[in-house]
Amino acid sequence: MSKSDPIGDEDRWSEIVARNISNEVQVTCYTGDGDSRSHAGVSKASEHTILHFKDIRHLGNSLKRAVYAANFSSNMFKGSSNANLKNRFALSIKHRCITELKMAHKSYNGDLNKIKQCMPKVADAIVVCFGGRVLW
Incomplete structure (x- = not known):
């Protein structure tokens, strides 16, 4: 070079x-x-x-940007600091998904087929969690 x-x-x-x-x-x-x-x-x-x-850092940042750019209903983030709330929500989703992915890697010893099977269930669980319900 x-x-x-x-x-x-x-x-x-x-x-x-x-x-x-x-x-x-x-x-x-x-x-x-x-x-x-x-x-x-x-x-x-x-x-x-x-x-x-x-890599997980870039994957998480892409996820955060996608969540932040998503169109939410007008009453999703109420108050004068709704941009701050939306940013905190996007960060929370990012951190939850990365944590779940890391735990799946650990639980399934890096078996990508098993990880791919369980990750859609994680997304459903996160939505339910943010809705205020507990699954256990």
Whole structure:
């Protein structure tokens, strides 16, 4: 890489690195920040499908932004500080989902098939929790 090369070309640099290590390491999964093209470069360098995962911090931030941008009913957040309440709600959803995901990884020893099966139930439980009901 020369001094004049753009550092933002993550696709290209990831492909180069993946090709350089391909004799020693077979990449099957790639965890990235979700807002870059680096996973595309790793995929180009491979002859097989590469699973792409977001790291938990970026996944949580994407979730928080989605919740904050969602259209809620006008009476969902009452009072003069409704933007603050909406932000706190989005943060709470983010933290609850990340905690549940971490606990699922621990409970199912990282078995992604089992984790994928249980996570939709977690979303339902969080909605019920915010509604004021207790499931246990």
